[in-house]
Amino acid sequence: VFLAGKSMLKGLIATLFGIWLASVGTDIFTAESRFTFGMMELLDGIDFIVVSIGVFAVAEVLINLESQGGAELFKVPQGLRNLLPSLRDLKDSRFAFVNGSVVGFFIGVLPGAGSTIASFLSYGVEKAFSRHPEKFGTGAVEGVAAPEAANNSETGGALVPLLTLGIPGSATTAMLLAALILWGLKPGLS
Incomplete structure (x- = not known):
């Protein structure tokens, strides 16, 4: 739906x-x-x-053909310092990384759940357990770190049903399953 x-x-x-x-x-x-x-x-x-x-x-x-408007260009600050998170950002999001990774892995183990569900659920969990939930939606580091960690760890969790049952848990593992089948390997029960 x-x-x-x-x-x-x-x-x-x-x-x-x-x-x-x-x-x-x-x-x-x-x-x-x-x-x-x-x-x-x-x-x-x-x-x-x-x-x-x-x-x-x-x-x-x-x-891309349907969108007729021109691309919007933004001025990006130059330098390596502007690309990397600060030490304060890393300190503030250390628990968000762990929470997002755990949620993402267990959502990835469910066949067909995908990284989108893992990201949304991780965001909701992080907001529910946050000391300052009012900051979420305004660019809070925890609100970005947890869904991204869940998105990344979901792929590792999606390998569990792929390698044990032969069921791809996401689009990434479906492509991996296709590559394994092309090489003559049949993941799952055999």
């Missing part, structure tokens, strides 16, 4: 289109070809790399 956005019809159409793409190829039970239209190249289905390029790259191109 959340992924459909404001239009449930668009979400339903995208879901049906995805199911249709997944059904192209040879049926494993009856050995009959589905939606191949006589093309031998489609008997094995649509290649995962082709679908992932289509989903990620073509969608980004269409989004």
Whole structure:
């Protein structure tokens, strides 16, 4: 429901289109070809790399073509000191790093949860346990550090269901699963 956005019809159409793409190829039970239209190249289905390029790259191109406004340029302060966090920022966010990492790892272990859920949940947990929750939403370091730590540690947690059950827990592990299968390795129970 959340992924459909404001239009449930668009979400339903995208879901049906995805199911249709997944059904192209040879049926494993009856050995009959589905939606191949006589093309031998489609008997094995649509290649995962082709679908992932289509989903990620073509969608980004269409989004960029749709936005007609010019790019906004911001003046970035020069120097290495402006790029790195200060010692005070590191001190203020030391517990946020740990909390975000733990939340992100355990959300990553859940198959299909993803880094977005880990980031939002980590932000909520950090805000709930903060001594100053009113600072969140104004650029508080803890409000940035916890979701970023959760985002990064989610990938490590997503490797657990991938390597033990063969179930990718995120888009990153789905690509890793595809690479392992291309090399002839089958993760999971065997």
